[in-house]
Amino acid sequence: MLDGTLKSLFLCPRSVVFVGIPRKSGPGALNPVDNLRNWGYEGDVAIVHPHVKEIAGMSVLSSLSELTAATDLAVVSTPRETVPGIIRECGLKSIRAVIVTNQGFAESDLRGKELQRDMITEAKNFGIRILGPNTLGVSNAFHLFNSSFMPLARQETPIGVVCQSGVFFVGAAQLLGGMGIGIDVGNACDVNIVDALEWLGTEERIRVVAVHAEQITDGSRFISVAEEIGRRIPIVALKTGRSLEGAKSAASHSGSLAADDRMIAAAFQKAGILRVLETQDQRDLVRAFTRLPEMRGPRVAIVTLTGAGGIILLDAMERHGLQPAVLSSAVTEGLRNLSPDWMPIANPMDIWPAVMKNGMQKAYGTALRDVLADPNVDGVICVALGLGHAEQQHLGAEQVIQELSAQFDKPVVVWLYGSQPEEAVYRLEGNGRALAVPSLERAVRVLAAMMRYAKWKNM
16 A cells, blocks of 8 residues: 555655656657646656766756755656666665656566566565556646656646556547546556555545556455545546457556456446446546536436437436436426427427427527426436537527526536537537537436446445
8 A cells, every 4th residue: 555655756746857768858759858847847857868968958867876866756768677777776765656657568578577576576675666667657737747758738627547558648638538637557566556546535636536447456455445435536447358359458468467357347336436338438427527416316307409319318218227207397387388289298308399489598498497496307418409600599509508507406418419519519518517428328328327326325
């Protein structure tokens, strides 16, 4: 287990030394010191390289033995044969936290496995903790620190990330909707998924944790830690290596051996972890927990411009354990007053005839306000048009959805269809608390997962 001191050294070190970075600096150089400067890191930085005197405008030390100031963290990116010796040099300089970024260890060949064992042996001799190897390390937007050689966007989003692949750092926006604090454990030769999860569980600025795992060791501790953290913040996990071929590939990617997937599924369920099987669902859920209030029950109201969309949603809801809310008479009467006499009013609420009679803003606003105020409703799925700026002034509902979603303590998930849905999503999510998703079925999966989490947490 890592204590609070080591947590601070990895996630917000006051001083760091980089061992073995590129000689070049600037765009395309993949120089971690450049990236750290671009983030505005205010701590002390040193560079060790045996063959040059200056990198990125900084004087360079030829070895760790030349360090004169106390150093919290070493980031090592040298050829694999040199790493065990560098770990020993770190020990001699009283550096107790090391990130090893380079590849070629247990995920590769027999020689790599030997070097990883040697590295661990040296670390234990000095009480050093290692993150990696085969990792981008850590990223902490709140403390302006990242160890990555790949350029990362700094966004103070309330999303914590624990992963075994750098793709979740570089592709955080696409895969997760952002990253405030990230820990890539790589091969997890020492610091593992459970350690990293435990760190993030104490971060008050994190509202959801996304986990990508190829292997989970120490299962009993994992369940205990996840369950404790999950009572405060949700954990959304993508466990890969489920298939036979996927498990083989995981072994060659991070040196992992995947456990029986049925055991993993049972452990996740017991610990309250929301398991997803696709990256798109992980992104949807992570974003949902940063934007939406709690989904307290299974009762969903549907406000739609298309009857077919409502039927598709009903089918999906049945598959995922949700049910159509039985709307109060006040809700149905309100929309009936706006609709033609021949239009039946039920849930799903097909409001297109009311729109034709009264306009989009009045019809959509009345229906959505009434269902959000209905105590029989736990959450709402909206189907609306995604149009360009000119058309949305007459047929767009983004503004009214945005305003009403901020007024009620119930989740509102929206599917936008039409000629320019991306532009409409941008307008919708600018303020308010509504969440836009790219399909009807994904809207259902979001609310169903949120309901399961609330039920588990409140047991």
